[in-house]
Amino acid sequence: MRLPILIFDIETLTDLKSGAHLYHLDLPEPALEAALTKLRRQETGMDFQRLPLHEIVCISGLGIDENGMMKLFSFSREQYSEAEILTRFLAIFDRKHPTLVSWNGSQFDIPVILYRAMYHGLSAPGLFDQGEIDQQKRYNNYQNRYHHRHVDLMDVMAMFNGRNFQKLDDMAHLLGFPGKRGDGAYHVPEYVKAQQxxxxxxxxxxxxxxxxxxxxxxLLLKGQLNHHDHGLWIQATIQYLKTQPQHADFLNVWHETSLQTVFTASDFSSPTS
Known part of the structure; x- marks a missing residue:
């Protein structure tokens, strides 16, 4: 396994201000959101808004440093503006060059970050340079689909075939992991509105x-981890989560769901678990 590693995810809302500007709308907020949704349905038949109109309200990550130490973090609108969230996240790539890991990151998260960083006039060569500055990134950069500086698991596990794409929640449950827990609904707008x-x-x-x-x-499938080392990383993750009270539910659900497959049934059978 190539360290350091950064696993990340973003959460977004529709940028009503930009949407009003793009479509020349002068409406109060509730009517504006409904109008943007209606326009999008007319364009595509779906509610999912075009990527530049996804305003980032949270970026979370799990960093594993060169010594294998784990650190969960989140930059959210509780403390930072969208521009500040992006600035803090993008600064990671100026300091380090981690292997980036995502689920659907090449089709959603990274393009949204690109559009929103441009919207705010930010510079992020550490993430977006394709060899113009650092020639080593000419053939292996974070945008290259077929190299592993950025591993979009949804893409690589589908053999780069969109017909094979799977949902993160489904794959997590299938493999004996917690998935989204609860009712699985998308509650981000409610969380932000209620400041939860x-x-x-x-x-x-x-x-x-x-x-x-x-x-x-x-990594186990590809032979980049053997079974012993895979087990050590699972135990290290369990021990780390025991120090994170906000994820007690994740750990408890993992304990339960691990029993659903033969392979993950041993996740919590170790004396250190």
Missing amino acids: WQQLTSYCEGDVLNTWLIYLRW
Whole structure:
């Protein structure tokens, strides 16, 4: 496994101000949101808004440094503006060059970060340079689909075939991990409106943790981890989560769901678990 590693996820809302500007709308907020949704349905038949109109309200990550130490973090609208969230996240790539791991990051998270960083006039060569500055990134950069500086697990596990794409929640459950827990609905708008910041960051970090556990299984499949080392990383993750009170529920649900498959049934059978 190539360290350091950064597993990440973003949460977004529709940027009503930009949407009003783009479509020349002069409406109060509730009517504006409804109008943007209606316009999008007319364009595509779906509610999912175009990527530049996704305003970032949270970026969460799990960093594993060169010594294998784990650290969960979140930058959210509780403390930072969108521009500040992006600035803090993008600064990671100026200091380090981690292997980036995501679920659907190449089609959603990274393009949204690109559009929103441009909107705020930010510079992020550490993430977006393709060899113009650092020639080593000419053929292996974070945008290259077929190299592993950025591993979009949804993409690589589908063999780069969109017909094979799977949902993160489904794959997590299939492999014996917690998934989204609860009713599985998308509650981000409600969290932000009610200023339930703990729920927002826990939700985003939960997706990060599921992605990390799937990534470990993918490395095992590819032979980049043997069974012994895979087990050590699973135990290290369990021990780390015991120090994170906000993820007690994630750990408890993992304990239960691990019993659903033969392979994960041993996750919590170790004396250190």
